[in-house]
Amino acid sequence: MITKRIIPCLDVKDGRVVKGVNFGGLNDVSSPVELAEYYNKSGADELVFYDITASAEGRKLFIDILTETASKVFIPLTVGGGINTVADFDRVLKCGADKVSVNSGAIRNPNLIDEAAKRYGDQCVVISADVKRVDGVFRVFAKGGRENTGMEAVGWIKSCVERGAGEVVLNSIDTDGVKRGFDLEMLAAVCDAVNVPVIASGGAGKKDDFITLFRTLPKVDAGLAASIFHFGEVDIKDLKTALRNAGIEVRL
């Protein structure tokens, strides 16, 4: 049966991994390529590169990094950050990205999803949503979680899938950084609404959080996290072994 995926996310700014990295044998590594190679060896199923650069030079560096990673690491690569046009899709796909994740770009212009899905296929378009409870309602936030769009989240995600998004990354702002587990309630609401893969993001603090995620919500396809992997709090190989021991199918 298809396995559950574990996906580390690398925030890249001006060619370096933001916050750096600190764990056994890999102190203060900030080269995204080196880190990607490390994660590949430790059994990551996919990598997400998130470009948080604002400058043109930074963009150029990001493309160089992507190209170098794709020539050394042969697992699926998803790229996000600053994707606003079909030309942006083209730019990263040419350099080895397999999937492109859209967030604020799709909020500004939802047709971007239709256009990209038509040109590159549904499997290539990932809708990434930052969602937070406001007065008990799930709301979509834009600009890295800073701005409430007022849109109801489940309806928004469903409409993106109808437009052609082939995968959903659901990042709960409420649980992000809290490290007490994924936002199961929010994830359940999205899983019930769509029939494409859903990737859970925000809240993982330990191995058990992933076990709880996949046991409680078998429809969730993947768990994504950043700092707990970067800082060595959770080792991917250990995590996947623990998942397998808990009866959850993974690639080991």
Add this chain to the structure above:
Amino acid sequence: MVAIVDYGVGNLFSLKCSLDYIGAKAAVTSDEADLDAADAVILPGVGAFRDAAAKLRGSGLDKAVVKNARSGKPLLGICLGMQMLFEKSYEYGIYDGLGLIPGEIVPLAGYVPAELKIPQIGWNALRFTQEDCPLFKYNKNGDHVYFVHSYYAKCDGAYIVADTEYGAPVTAAVAKDNVFGCQFHPEKSGEVGLSILKAFCEMG
């Protein structure tokens, strides 16, 4: 030299990189002479069958691929490239493939249980249905490979060398003499995928 057929569909960057990485000499080409000169040919492909088949025919490379396959040269179709090895596809209509392997391409929808997501996206295990397929000489039963597809090859079991379980057995790899096909993406399947590409390149 391994010729990667470039007929204007999809992104060949990762495939080329993966062959470079394993030390195979590979050329991305749309020149028939390169296919003729190659020791082995790879037919990639992503997207919809109709568009890809039309582009392959429009480029005239369909005949070159068939000619080289008939001459006994190893040919590997990947993903949609594998699907095009068959006689026809029922994706958004009925379209002819290259007819190198008897069989047809049909939707996963209606075949796999309704609660499963389509496309199948992710890592799934190979289950060998035949022994000693040279494509898998470096692999073991249960090795995981990366799939992204909504249609699958329905054909005589004689041509299926590996399947994968997605609520039902789904064709993962096919072979007929010197013609091979992978539904999954070896260039995105980590070490396992690289070893499959290596095994293929060594046939050339």
